[in-house]
Amino acid sequence: MNCLYELFYNPVTLHKLVTTLEQEAAINQRIAASDPLNADVVFQRLPDWNERNESEEIRQALAGIIANVTSQLEWDYTSCSAAIRDISMLGAALIRFEREPEECVSGFSDALLALSTHIGAQIPRDSFIDYTSRNPSGARERTFTSTPQEKIFLNSLRQGMLALDLCLIHLLTACTFPIASQEFASSVHTATSSFQAMIAAIVQVKREITPEAFTHYIRPFFEPFHIAGKGFSAPSGAEMSILNIDQILWGADCTDELYTTYFRANIIRLPTVYQEITQAVVGQKSLLSLLKERITLGSALNREERRSIQEIHQLLTRMYTFRMPHYKVAEENVLLRQRECGAGQEIRGSSGFGLVETKYVLDQTIRCRHITSEILSSL
16 A cells, blocks of 8 residues: 555644644744843843853842742743743853852742743753743843844844744644645645745854854853752753654654654753644654655656655755754864863763764754655656
């Protein structure tokens, strides 16, 4: 039987997930607009405090907004999420000065634990979405520095992450149809078009943010801190919905320990809808596995099959166009840190993972492109 004509996911489940995911941008906007702890004034001054090494000013400001958690916070999802964002960023600023916030700010750990528990977050600190999509733009933007490079970093990633979500929405929509259908091909085509902004984001980062600027001015604010005695890693660029896109394309049935460890560690830091998408996909056959099954039939591709496989190939090509410069950026930063720290020093990203994982997902993208190219040329 030709598996490309079968429905391989429950369309009702996927439609519900798409509807929920479509609401995520509005949720992020509400959180970005929220200042439940009256922290706007603090964040206007934070870059100057950091640049003047005034860690005591940061500690006192953090203590003040922690006090506001009990005195004025409305315990709804939006307010709690914005509070986690602001408390965590100030905690990250203290860590840069080697001051553990739970040791020098009373109530720090209790506040983050209570806030995260209230909204059902699995990690009691901020995520990459908090720093980017849930960070207000303009005069209220939360930054660690006054450097133009940090603003470029933020703005490019905001646009890129929005593009990833649109890509994921269209890829999920495609999966409500058989692969060998016009609807599947059209939805994947739209997903590929949506992904373009992610390429533009990494090109801008590579062009305008040198390894020295990133390593010396941005990266120091992304280190682990402790909550109730347990270390939690900082936000990381690995925490994006490209995790879900990979899973649908090739990761759903991948059992490589390196991949599954990396995936699980990062997906739990994303909002609930991304974890729900994971649950709907994990253990199913990935799109690439289905295509490899089709190869075994040996018969020529018909029009619908060929167009759908061409569209999957184009999406993988677009992802490769992002991943190759992304890997180069990561490699340049690692090489700089190795030169400065010593060649024997193990260098990892803010997530705790290193170049090995970044190279792995790049290699998987290359492998999958090779498979789709082989199918299109041989059948």
